[in-house]
Amino acid sequence: MFKNIGVSISLLFFSAAPSFAAPGGAVNVVAPFEITGLDPAKSGDIFLRMGIVETLVEADKAGNPVASLAKSWTISDDGKVWRFALQSGVKFQDETVMTADAVAASLNIARGKPGLLAKAPIETITADGADTVVITLSKPFVPLLAFLAESRAQILAPASYEGKEVKAIIGTGPFDLTQIQPPQSLSVERFAHYWGAKPSIEKATFLSVSRPETRALMAESGDADYVFNLDPASRTRLAKSKKVNLLSVSIPRSVLLKVNAGHEFLNTVKAREALSAAIDREGLAIAILRYPAAATQLFPPSLASWHNDALTPLSYDPEKAKQLLAELGWTMQSDGVLAKDGKPFKLTLTTYPDRPELPLIAAVLQQQFKDIGIQVTINSTNSSEIPAKHQDGTLELALMARNFALVPDPIGTMLSDYGRGGGDWGAMNWSNPEFENALDALTRVADPDASKLLRLKAVEAIQTDLPVIPVAWYQQTIAVSPKLEGATIDPFERSFGLDKMRWAP
Numbered sequence: 001m002f003k004n005i006g007v008s009i010s011l012l013f014f015s016a017a018p019s020f021a022a023p024g025g026a027v028n029v030v031a032p033f034e035i036t037g038l039d040p041a042k043s044g045d046i047f048l049r050m051g052i053v054e055t056l057v058e059a060d061k062a063g064n065p066v067a068s069l070a071k072s073w074t075i076s077d078d079g080k081v082w083r084f085a086l087q088s089g090v091k092f093q094d095e096t097v098m099t100a101d102a103v104a105a106s107l108n109i110a111r112g113k114p115g116l117l118a119k120a121p122i123e124t125i126t127a128d129g130a131d132t133v134v135i136t137l138s139k140p141f142v143p144l145l146a147f148l149a150e151s152r153a154q155i156l157a158p159a160s161y162e163g164k165e166v167k168a169i170i171g172t173g174p175f176d177l178t179q180i181q182p183p184q185s186l187s188v189e190r191f192a193h194y195w196g197a198k199p200s201i202e203k204a205t206f207l208s209v210s211r212p213e214t215r216a217l218m219a220e221s222g223d224a225d226y227v228f229n230l231d232p233a234s235r236t237r238l239a240k241s242k243k244v245n246l247l248s249v250s251i252p253r254s255v256l257l258k259v260n261a262g263h264e265f266l267n268t269v270k271a272r273e274a275l276s277a278a279i280d281r282e283g284l285a286i287a288i289l290r291y292p293a294a295a296t297q298l299f300p301p302s303l304a305s306w307h308n309d310a311l312t313p314l315s316y317d318p319e320k321a322k323q324l325l326a327e328l329g330w331t332m333q334s335d336g337v338l339a340k341d342g343k344p345f346k347l348t349l350t351t352y353p354d355r356p357e358l359p360l361i362a363a364v365l366q367q368q369f370k371d372i373g374i375q376v377t378i379n380s381t382n383s384s385e386i387p388a389k390h391q392d393g394t395l396e397l398a399l400m401a402r403n404f405a406l407v408p409d410p411i412g413t414m415l416s417d418y419g420r421g422g423g424d425w426g427a428m429n430w431s432n433p434e435f436e437n438a439l440d441a442l443t444r445v446a447d448p449d450a451s452k453l454l455r456l457k458a459v460e461a462i463q464t465d466l467p468v469i470p471v472a473w474y475q476q477t478i479a480v481s482p483k484l485e486g487a488t489i490d491p492f493e494r495s496f497g498l499d500k501m502r503w504a505p
Contacts, residue, residue: 025503026187026203027484029496030215031228032354034183034208039166041113043182044151049496050188050206051199052093053154053171056084056103056133057145059408059492065145069103069155069172070133079140079444084133090195092157093176100127106155107133107148109164115152116412119419120144140444142451146409151494174199174499184208188498200486200502212356219244219479226487226496227479231356232290235477244479249489250302252405253474254295255361257349258386258398261467262429265345266396270324272466276314277321278372279365285472288360295470298462299404302473302491305452306410308459314470321372330373338373346375351399352383361471362399387424395428401474402426405492411442414458418467427467435461 029050036042040053047053058068070084090098104127111117111125121138128134135144147153157170169177174196175188187205190198207224209215216234218224220243230238230246238244257275259266266272281294296313299306330338330345338345349365351358359380366376376397379385389395402417402425404410417426420436438458445451462468480487486501 026205027201027226027498027501028224029204029206029226029228029498030209030218030224031206032208032210032212032215032356034210035180035186035206036183038169038180038182039113040110040152040154040156041115044154045493046186046206047169047171047177048151048154048494050177050186050204051173051175051495051498052169052177052188053151053156054173055149055151055153055155056107057149059146059149059494061491063405063408063492065149065408068149069098070148073145079142079446080137082135082137082144083128084135086131086133087195088131090172091193092159092170092172093191094157094159094170095193096157096159098155098157098172099130100133101130102158103127103133103155105158106160107135107153109161110153112164113152116147116150116407116416117153119415120147142443142446143407143409143411143415146407146412149494150407150412175204197499199499201498204498210354212353216479219481222481224479225481225484226501228476228496229355230477230479232288232360236290238479243482245482245487246477246479247487247489248291248475248477249491250300251403251474251476251489251491251493252300252303252410253401253403253476253493254298254300254470255358255399255401255472255474256298257365257469257471258395258400258426258428259467259469260395260397260428261465262393263347263396265347267429268328269465270328272469274321274324274328274372275369275374276466276469277317277324278368278374279314279469279471280316280368281314281471282316284361284364288357288364289472289475291475293473293475295473298459298468298470299410300473303404303410306404306455306459308456308463310456311460311463314463318368318372325372332373336370336373337375344375345373346377347396348377348379349397349399350379350381350385350389350395352385353380354383355401358399358401365399365471390422390424390428399471400425403493408492411439414439415443418458418462422467430465430467432461432465435465 056070057065071087073084104125107125124136160170174194176191180186185207190202212231215227219227285293301307329340333339351362362378369376386398404413417423438454442454488497
């Protein structure tokens with residue numbers, strides 16, 4: 001078997017029969033995510049989910065930082081120097097020993113590329129001896145542990161790099177990458193010299209399948225053992241099948257309507273309030289998602305530290321929406337479309353089918369906006385179009401599903417999406433000094449009570465200004481072969497849990 005190669009010789013195909021579903025065979029994982037390249041900045045989440053790579057810090061089920069490649073850490077009194085003691089006896093999958101020099105080099109390359117680590121106020125990352133990594137900051141930065149847990153901060157062996165470019169994925173995880181064919185597939189084998197608990201599963205494969213109907217059929221036919229992200233219709237059908245087991249869990253992800261707050265039609269809070277009031281969230285959640293998940297604010301109750309119970313919930317009120325638009329000078333025309341200054345209220349909503357419910361939700365929103373006189377054209381395309389249109393300024397509306405636990409503490413995603421200047425998957429042409437000050441203070445304040453007040457203030461600012469409009473909270477569902485035991489859903493979507501799975505006797 002070829003080890004740690006950049007591109008495999010041949011594409012891994014799945015058999016039409018469930019031939020792998022036997023003790024000792026490969027666990028076939030199917031999900032909608034494409035492998036867009038070897039660089040962790042592009043596909044690091046897949047390598048982390050498949051157990052190929054690890055980070056200095058992990059997260060428990062509540063999102064609290066726990067030891068991983070770093071067994072412990074200390075912080076200087078001024079909060080600017082962090083010292084990480086590394087686990088002993090860790091080997092990379094090319095049999096070389098993990099040293100502090102290797103870890104520091106990997107992190108320095110990572111922070112020079114797109115990712116949250118690049119946003120941290122890091123001055124230097126150096127090795128102190130063979131087993132201690134020292135990170136020096138220009139100012140205190142409380143979320144550093146969460147940033148080090150992000151998938152793009154994964155630790156790779158020196159042989160993974162050619163200069164600063166990644167030529168191979170050689171990690172420290174329980175599974176060794178043996179074959180990869182971007183953008184579709186990869187395969188792994190159990191790493192014999194893994195430093196932690198040895199997995200029961202010997203082999204696994206990953207296949208990117210964009211169509212949700214196809215993923216569901218693969219689960220039902222036995223061609224896949226662990227199928228991630230089912231569409232609502234397939235979920236309902238498979239719930240009646242004895243051929244698969246379904247698992248569901250609420251996760252810190254929200255379906256959001258991203259608004260270009262600089263657009264001439266959308267540059268007032270009233271206009272964005274009108275869009276929000278036009279959305280029947282409860283009806284949409286039951287009809288499309290088929291579970292009660294109407295988002296009354298940005299964060300779901302499961303993210304208790306960021307969910308603000310004191311906020312007035314977002315609600316459905318189409319008459320209020322019409323009134324707000326009338327106050328802004330919009331008048332209804334004979335064709336049922338509002339107009340002002342000779343311009344019809346027409347917008348393009350960009351979304352993507354990777355999350356199968358999004359195009360369906362978009363169609364419902366299109367009708368609900370039509371009911372208040374706003375004509376929306378749906379552009380269902382690649383998810384990459386949202387950040388691209390954000391960057392070139394052409395985005396008007398976007399429907400997306402945003403994971404607030406890309407790092408275990410949502411502050412990482414908040415800084416990326418709503419910090420000064422906004423972000424590809426967050427605010428666009430929106431600023432709020434009070435919000436920005438609260439977010440900045442959260443990076444410096446360690447006191448739990450003070451931090452909670454700052455979080456609530458930040459959430460309140462988004463609820464008031466609506467740079468994004470929450471639509472639904474998210475529930476993740478997977479289909480698992482009955483022959484596979486120990487399968488779970490990671491609420492932070494960091495791992496498929498291959499290291500905990502086993503074939504049923």
